[in-house]
Amino acid sequence: MTETFKFILDTRKAFIQLLEGLSLEQINQIPTGFNNNIAWNFGHIVVSTQTLCYVRTGITSDTSSVKYLEAYKKGSKPTYFVSEEEVAELKNLALSTIEKIEADYKKGIFQNIQPYDTATYGATLHSFAEVLITTSGHDNLHLGYAIAQRRAITK
Numbered sequence: 001m002t003e004t005f006k007f008i009l010d011t012r013k014a015f016i017q018l019l020e021g022l023s024l025e026q027i028n029q030i031p032t033g034f035n036n037n038i039a040w041n042f043g044h045i046v047v048s049t050q051t052l053c054y055v056r057t058g059i060t061s062d063t064s065s066v067k068y069l070e071a072y073k074k075g076s077k078p079t080y081f082v083s084e085e086e087v088a089e090l091k092n093l094a095l096s097t098i099e100k101i102e103a104d105y106k107k108g109i110f111q112n113i114q115p116y117d118t119a120t121y122g123a124t125l126h127s128f129a130e131v132l133i134t135t136s137g138h139d140n141l142h143l144g145y146a147i148a149q150r151r152a153i154t155k
Contacts, residue, residue, distance in 0.1 A: 001105065001129065004005065004132050004133065004136060005098065005101075005102045005111060005131075005132070006107075007136055007137060008049075008098050008136050008139060009095060009098055009099075010142055011046070011136065011139045011143060012093070012095060012098065012139065014093045014096070014143065015042055015045070015139075015142075015143050015146065016091050016094065018038070018143070018146055018147065018150060019038065019042060019087065019091070020155075021151075022135070022150065023036065024082075024083075024084055024087070024138070025084065025113075026038070026150075026153050027039045027087065027153070028081050028082055029153050030078060030145075031149050031152035031153050032106070033152070034145075034149055034152070035077055036077055036078055037078050037144075038146045038149050038150065039078065039082040039087065039090075040072060040076075040077070040078045041142040041143075041145050041147065041149070042087075042090055042094070042142075043068055043071060043072035043082070043090050044072045044073075044076075044142055045092050045094070045138065045139045045142050046063060046068065046070045046093050046094050046097065047066050047067075047068055047071075047072045048072075048073075048074065048103075048135075048138060049097060049098070049101070049138075049139070050065075050066045050097055050134050051063065051066055051069070052131055052134070052135055052138075053072065053110070053128075053132075053135065055112065055132060056114075056116045056131075057108065057113035057116070057131060058114030058116055059113065061110060064112075067089075067093065068086075068090070068093075068130050072118070074120075082103065105128065105132075110128035110131075111128075113125075113127065113128055113131070115153070118134060120138065120141075121134060121137070125133065152155045
């Protein structure tokens with residue numbers, strides 16, 4: 001699992017590099033043909049991983065610790081201009097939440113999870129390894145959207 005955690009962190013670092021190459025206005029711009037923006041895709045991976053790993057697995061039912069959940073949860077859309085401060089906090093959370101999940105994994109917190117179905121992939125996840133692999137795929141899916149959005153706004 002060490003490699004999977006590293007891959008997720010590497011993907012998130014690549015996403016952060018993408019953000020750092022754009023202005024705040026570009027990060028917030030919704031390109032023609034899209035219903036969200038780069039800021040939303042980034043925020044979405046931050047909140048989704050926490051809910052997939054802790055809430056959907058049955059480890060906790062409390063979502064109050066997932067900052068920005070309402071703004072970036074599945075089915076939401078950008079409703080406000082994301083500030084520089086929020087982008088900076090999301091960058092921090094993108095890495096620190098994965099480090100916390102890895103530490104909790106090493107403590108054995110995820111040994112017994114409640115299986116659940118994913119809406120995005122139509123698969124049932126039975127183990128934490130499957131949850132983590134799905135998280136990795138989900139992060140890369142949204143990084144791909146953000147790359148396409150960058151192309152659309154920097155033509």
